[in-house]
Amino acid sequence: MKLQYEIQGGDFSAAGRASSEVKKTLKQLNISPQVIRKISVALYEAEVNVVAHAFKGDMKVDINPDRIFVKIEDEGPGIKDIAKAMEEGFSTATDEVRQMGFGAGMGLPNIKRNTDEMRLTSVMGEGTTLEMMVKF
Amino acid sequence: MEKVNLKQLTDDLGFACLAGESLNEVYPESAYVSDLLSDVMGKAQAGMLWVTSQIHKNIIAVASLKELSAIVVVNERTPAPELIEHAKAEGVIVLASNLPAFETAGKLYNYLDK
Numbered sequence: 001m002k003l004q005y006e007i008q009g010g011d012f013s014a015a016g017r018a019s020s021e022v023k024k025t026l027k028q029l030n031i032s033p034q035v036i037r038k039i040s041v042a043l044y045e046a047e048v049n050v051v052a053h054a055f056k057g058d059m060k061v062d063i064n065p066d067r068i069f070v071k072i073e074d075e076g077p078g079i080k081d082i083a084k085a086m087e088e089g090f091s092t093a094t095d096e097v098r099q100m101g102f103g104a105g106m107g108l109p110n111i112k113r114n115t116d117e118m119r120l121t122s123v124m125g126e127g128t129t130l131e132m133m134v135k136f
Numbered sequence: 137m138e139k140v141n142l143k144q145l146t147d148d149l150g151f152a153c154l155a156g157e158s159l160n161e162v163y164p165e166s167a168y169v170s171d172l173l174s175d176v177m178g179k180a181q182a183g184m185l186w187v188t189s190q191i192h193k194n195i196i197a198v199a200s201l202k203e204l205s206a207i208v209v210v211n212e213r214t215p216a217p218e219l220i221e222h223a224k225a226e227g228v229i230v231l232a233s234n235l236p237a238f239e240t241a242g243k244l245y246n247y248l249d250k
Binding site: 012013015016017019020023033037040041044045048100101102104106107109110113 | 171172173174175177178182188190192193194196197198200201202203226
């Protein structure tokens with residue numbers, strides 16, 4: 001099963017919508033609640049990253065019988081130093097975003113912890129692509 | 137420990153219920169205190185109460201995705217009507233405490249520890 005969602009940069013009021021939709025679908029497929037919770041965390045963090053940092057993004061979800069693949073591609077500033085971005089506590093979020101309780105530098109580590117595979121690639125000035133996989 | 141439902145807890149601790157029904161069917165056993173959304177996403181466990189001073193709409197998505205039992209907004213902060221509507225639509229319980237986070241967490245800790 002394939003699903004696709006558009007994510008609008010800067011639109012915090014809609015952040016989490018795609019993650020919620022995927023979660024509902026996984027529930028209908030009777031995936032274990034523990035696995036659904038892991039996927040939900042990873043998807044939400046990925047969605048918020050697009051909202052907080054990029055102009056727009058696109059989430060493609062591919063649900064197989066034994067695993068889920070997700071690819072999130074955004075058009076945005078890109079990530080200068082991916083290893084640095086993966087460090088707990090490092091963030092380039094604006095003060096406005098931080099005041100909302102985002103930008104604590106925990107998003108990418110949360111994704112890493114809640115997925116079986118994660119790949120982050122970026123081209124400066126063009127955008128960032130995040131791929132992740134979780135086994136059911 | 138005797139399980140206590142959220143309706144009883146809300147009455148005993150003097151919280152106000154801003155959104156949510158069937159509080160007597162929810163049995164929280166613990167709580168998490170944080171204003172960082174990714175901290176809650178990463179560390180809170182399903183079924184926990186979430187004590188926070190954040191009152192923007194994104195807290196509803198976090199509570200819903202993490203399956204937290206309720207959000208407890210502290211310090212007499214008043215969420216906008218849109219947040220309450222959103223909470224109701226998503227089935228998220230929102231409570232309000234007129235005390236700051238420290239006192240709210242302290243009361244909850246003692247109450248849930250009984």
